[in-house]
Each structure stands twice: as structure tokens, then as C-alpha cells.
Amino acid sequence: MKNENLYNYILGIADNSLILGQRLGELCGHGPSLETDIAGTNISLDLIGQTRSYYQYATKISEQEKTEDDIAFLRIEREYKNVLLVEQPNTHFGYVMGRQYLFDVYHLMMLQQLQFSKDETLAAIAKKGIKEVSYHKRFSGDWVKRLGDGTAESTAKMQEAINDLWRFTAELFDMTDADTAMALEGKGVDVSKLKEGYYKEVTALLEEATLTAPEGMYFSRGGKKGVHSEHMGYLLADMQYMQRTYPNMEW
Amino acid sequence: MSNEQIKSLEEIFEARIARDEKIEPKDWMPEKYRKTHIRQISQHAHSEIVGMLPEGNWISRAPSLRRKAALLAKVQDEAGHGLYLYSACETLGISRIELYDQLHSGKAKYSSIFNYPTLTWADMGAVGWLVDGAAIINQVPLCNTSFGPYARAMVRVCKEESFHQRQGFEIMLKLCNGSKQQKDMAQDALNRWWWPSLMMLGPTDAESVHTEQSMKWKLKRKSNDDLRQQFIDQTVPQADLLGLTIPDPDLKFNEQTGSYDFGTIDWDEFWQVVKGHGPCNKQRISARVAAWDNGSWVRDAAMAHAAKKEALKIKIAI
Numbered sequence: 001m002k003n004e005n006l007y008n009y010i011l012g013i014a015d016n017s018l019i020l021g022q023r024l025g026e027l028c029g030h031g032p033s034l035e036t037d038i039a040g041t042n043i044s045l046d047l048i049g050q051t052r053s054y055y056q057y058a059t060k061i062s063e064q065e066k067t068e069d070d071i072a073f074l075r076i077e078r079e080y081k082n083v084l085l086v087e088q089p090n091t092h093f094g095y096v097m098g099r100q101y102l103f104d105v106y107h108l109m110m111l112q113q114l115q116f117s118k119d120e121t122l123a124a125i126a127k128k129g130i131k132e133v134s135y136h137k138r139f140s141g142d143w144v145k146r147l148g149d150g151t152a153e154s155t156a157k158m159q160e161a162i163n164d165l166w167r168f169t170a171e172l173f174d175m176t177d178a179d180t181a182m183a184l185e186g187k188g189v190d191v192s193k194l195k196e197g198y199y200k201e202v203t204a205l206l207e208e209a210t211l212t213a214p215e216g217m218y219f220s221r222g223g224k225k226g227v228h229s230e231h232m233g234y235l236l237a238d239m240q241y242m243q244r245t246y247p248n249m250e251w
Numbered sequence: 252m253s254n255e256q257i258k259s260l261e262e263i264f265e266a267r268i269a270r271d272e273k274i275e276p277k278d279w280m281p282e283k284y285r286k287t288h289i290r291q292i293s294q295h296a297h298s299e300i301v302g303m304l305p306e307g308n309w310i311s312r313a314p315s316l317r318r319k320a321a322l323l324a325k326v327q328d329e330a331g332h333g334l335y336l337y338s339a340c341e342t343l344g345i346s347r348i349e350l351y352d353q354l355h356s357g358k359a360k361y362s363s364i365f366n367y368p369t370l371t372w373a374d375m376g377a378v379g380w381l382v383d384g385a386a387i388i389n390q391v392p393l394c395n396t397s398f399g400p401y402a403r404a405m406v407r408v409c410k411e412e413s414f415h416q417r418q419g420f421e422i423m424l425k426l427c428n429g430s431k432q433q434k435d436m437a438q439d440a441l442n443r444w445w446w447p448s449l450m451m452l453g454p455t456d457a458e459s460v461h462t463e464q465s466m467k468w469k470l471k472r473k474s475n476d477d478l479r480q481q482f483i484d485q486t487v488p489q490a491d492l493l494g495l496t497i498p499d500p501d502l503k504f505n506e507q508t509g510s511y512d513f514g515t516i517d518w519d520e521f522w523q524v525v526k527g528h529g530p531c532n533k534q535r536i537s538a539r540v541a542a543w544d545n546g547s548w549v550r551d552a553a554m555a556h557a558a559k560k561e562a563l564k565i566k567i568a569i
Contacts, residue, residue, distance in 0.1 A: 025310040025319070028326050029303035030538065032546020034334050041327040048320045055316070069315045093549045149559065150552025157548065242314035242372055249430055251314040251372070
């Protein structure tokens with residue numbers, strides 16, 4: 001492959017959207033209200049749409065004969081580059097909104113930089129994504145506030161989710177080799193620079209939600225290098241079922 | 252109000268319907284009209300949200316990203332249909348929570364077709380092609396029904412359903428042009444969904460209890476048997492196009508009527524499913540009840556938060 005770094009860089013971004021979209025899709029029809037079901041499905045749909053744009057671009061860079069679905073469905077677990085945060089299960093609605101918010105803040109910051117990429121395709125995908133992700137962040141942030149500053153039960157549940165998910169946030173700002181190479185070329189985003197602003201913004205919202213940002217915690221990392229949590233294998237077994245059972249067919 | 256006054260209101264009301272005028276929520280209406288509409292519109296709304304479950308069952312396993320996105324969009328449309336049908340129903344003086352209670356307790360019915368399981372990807376094709384196809388036949392006449400909010404909701408529902416039906420047919424077409432395994436999967440789905448789809452258009456005219464009154468109020472414009480015949484006549488040529496066999500040895504084109512004659516429907520099965528003993532009745536209701544119960548702390552929090560915001564606003568204003 002001529003541009004392996006670009007290829008890996010695209011997958012690093014796209015895999016987050018795919019896996020989070022997959023997780024949200026599992027919830028469809030099971031949400032706490034019809035309105036949240038519609039919104040959750042809509043966010044999932046946006047994320048799957050973004051994934052397709054990235055993967056379609058990646059197929060052009062790959063010199064092998066690959067389709068977007070080969071990339072989505074036919075890799076082994078170690079080859080998925082998504083962060084650990086997005087693969088975490090839908091434990092309860094507090095986790096779903098906490099996971100979403102903690103990702104959305106990062107996602108929007110990253111896209112706001114990516115829109116100035118020297119790579120025109122990535123810049124175009126980012127521009128379109130900004131509109132969608134701004135809405136995602138507003139939705140998830142509002143829910144973190146409602147649940148955090150709602151009833152005693154909801155405050156406890158939302159805090160529980162934040163406590164559990166917090167340790168997955170630091171990985172968002174780790175730079176992979178592909179990230180570093182693409183940032184140097186002006187095509188990728190130096191995500192390590194987003195860290196300070198991210199924690200400032202998230203902490204402020206948690207405060208407004210009467211929640212506490214955990215301190216002095218150990219952080220979990222590994223997703224970006226393909227070392228995932230135990231949850232990932234089951235997610236992939238589900239997602240890849242058709243492509244694995246019926247190989248080489250069109251749907 | 253005296254009996255005579257009511258009688259005169261009823262006469263005016265029936266005359267308006269006869270002139271094809273729309274009845275709006277604030278207009279006077281007979282109690283029976285209101286109750287019948289609550290029953291039918293809520294049954295329709297419940298069918299939309301219970302119908303999200305068998306299709307939602309395949310979102311995580313959709314075989315391609317394009318199909319995953321299309322299925323997500325479809326199930327989202329159904330949730331949207333549920334939302335505005337519940338809203339239309341609420342204009343008749345009943346709350347969404349009361350309607351949910353009726354669904355959860357088993358008092359309210361929903362389309363019995365959703366009590367069948369979706370076992371393979373081809374079922375996503377068959378449900379779109381057959382179930383949405385039958386639904387459209389049922390629903391298109393309702394775009395001109397007498398109750399304004401229901402009629403307006405149906406215009407949008409029908410547009411989206413017709414898109415879903417084409418999408419379902421396209422899934423089937425792709426399978427039928429694919430490998431032997433794919434074609435077998437498509438035939439198996441047709442075998443399992445054909446008869447329940449015919450049943451979906453309701454009991455035979457002889458057994459249908461609501462038809463006459465509903466016809467008068469334009470809540471129904473064709474009888475169940477007529478709708479069923481229309482569905483069969485429309486669908487058989489589509490199955491031919493797909494190269495699939497309708498699982499009915501008695502199915503035969505009748506030159507004289509210009510329609511297809513068909514075999515006997517197993518109405519015992521239909522009533523069994525309607526009475527709660529289909530393959531998935533318990534599973535579907537349990538899923539809805541679980542979603543509702545598990546979501547109560549979320550809804551409570553939203554209300555509590557809104558109340559706090561409101562109190563703060565008032566405090567600032569003072």
C-alpha cells in the first residue's frame with residue numbers, strides 16, 4: 001500500500017463511529033421513551049453514514065480489491081482500531097448517555113480540526129460530520145445534565161456511569177504512529193492537543209449536572225492498538241455473523 | 252343535553268361525514284365514534300412500536316453497512332409513525348401513558364403479524380415486501396377517513412410505508428439473484444410469512460365485528476376479504492418476478508373473475524395468535540414492558556430536572 005499511514009488513520013477515526021453506531025443500534029426499540037428511541041437510532045444512523053464515507057475513501061487508498069463491507073466486517077478483532085470507550089456495553093441509560101457524551105465532546109473537537117485537513121476528502125467528511133455531531137453532543141450533554149441533576153436515584157446512576165467510563169477517556173488523546181505521521185503532513189489532527197480543552201469542557205458540564213469528575217484514577221488504553229476489552233469479541237460475533245456465515249455474497 | 256338535542260347533533264354529524272367533511276378533535280362527536288377511533292388509532296400506534304422489535308432484531312446483524320443504515324432508518328420511521336399516531340389518539344382525550352398501560356396489560360391489541368419471529372436476513376425482505384405491502388393496502392383508504400388527525404397522519408405513514416415495501420422487495424430481489432443459499436433463504440421466508448400476511452388483513456367479512464359501523468364512518472372503505480384479494484392479486488406477479496413459489500397449492504388465476512383463487516386460511520392459527528398464544532406474543536410484550544419499566548427512573552429524572560429548571564426561572568423572575 002502506497003499510503004499505509006493514511007489508510008490506518010482513516011480506519012482509526014471510522015472504527016469509532018462504526019462500533020459506537022453498532023452499540024446504539026442494539027438499543028433500538030428498547031429505550032426509556034419513544035423520543036429517546038428515535039434520537040438514539042438517528043445518532044446511530046449518522047455514525048454508520050460517517051463510517052461508510054470513511055471506509056469508501058479507504059477502499060480507494062487500499063491497493064487490494066476491498067469494499068467498505070470487507071473493511072467493516074472481515075477483520076479480526078486485533079485489527080479494529082476503535083477506542084475502548086465506544087465498545088463499552090449499554091449497561092443502563094446513564095451509561096449510554098455517559099459514553100455518548102464523553103465521546104461526542106472529543107469527536108466534535110477532532111472534526112473541527114479535521115475540516116482544515118490538507119486532504120480534501122477528509123476535510124469534506126469532517127465538515128458534514130460537524131453538523132451531525134454537534135447535535136449528538138447537545139443531546140447527550142442535555143441528558144447527562146437531566147440525569148445528573150434529576151432525582152437522587154438518577155444522580156447516583158449517572159455518577160456510577162461516569163465513574164466507570166472515565167478511565168476510558170485518556171486513550172482518546174493517545175497518538176498512534178499513523179496519527180503522528182498524518183498530523184505532520186497536515187492531513188490529520190494532533191489529538192494530544194485536544195486533551196486540556198476536553199477535560200475543561202467535560203468537567204464544567206459535570207459540575208452543572210451536580211456530578212463529580214473522578215480524580216487520580218488509572219486509565220485504560222489499548223483499543224487504538226487493537227487490544228480491546230472482552231466485550232468486543234461478542235460485539236463482532238454479532239456484527240460479523242452474516243458475512244462470516246455466508247462468505248462472498250452480495251446483499 | 253336532552254335526547255332530542257343529541258339526536259339532532261348526531262344527524263348533523265352523520266351528514267358531515269356523508270359530505271366527506273373532516274371531523275376535528277374539538278368538534279362534537281358521538282361517544283362511540285370517539286371510542287372506536289381511540290381503539291383503532293392506538294392499535295395502529297401499538298403495531299408500529301411493537302413492529303420495531305422483530306426488525307430491530309436484525310440491526311446488529313445486517314449483512315452490509317448499506318443494509319444496516321437502511322434498516323435503522325426504517326425502524327426509526329416506525330417509531331415516528333408510532334409517535335404521531337399516539338399524538339393523533341391523544342386529541343381524543345386519552346394520554347399516551349394510558350395507552351401504554353392498555354398495551355402492557357394486554358387490553359389493547361396490535362397487529363398479530365408481529366408475533367412471528369424474524370429468523371433470517373430474508374425475513375427483513377419478506378416483512379418489507381409482504382407485511383408492509385399488506386399494511387399499505389389497509390392504510391391507503393384511511394388517508395380519506397373522516398377523522399382529520401388520523402387521515403393526515405396516514406398520508407405521511409403511507410408514503411413511508413410504500414418506500415419500505417419497495418426496499419423489502421429489493422432485499423428479496425438481491426437474494427433471488429444471488430447464491431442458492433440466498434434464494435433458499437428467500438423462499439423459506441416467503442413460506443413462513445405468506446399466510447400470516449393474508450391473516451393480517453383481518454377475519455373474513457362474515458366474522459368481522461366492526462366492519463359495518465366502520466364503513467359508515469369511512470374508517471374502513473373496503474371489506475377485509477376485498478382487501479385480501481387485492482393484496483393477493485398484487486403480490487402473486489411480484490413473486491413470479493422473483494422466481495419464488497407462493498406456498499399455496501390451490502392458488503390459481505381465475506379467468507372469469509380476473510383474480511387469483513386461493514386456498515383455505517388457517518383461522519385457528521390466527522385466533523390463537525390474536526389471543527396471545529403466537530410464537531412471540533409474550534416475548535414482544537415483555538420487551539415493551541421491560542423498556543418501559545427500566546426507563547422509569549430516566550423519565551422521572553427528566554420531569555424532576557424540568558421542575559427544578561422551572562422553579563429556578565420563577566425565582567430569577569421574582
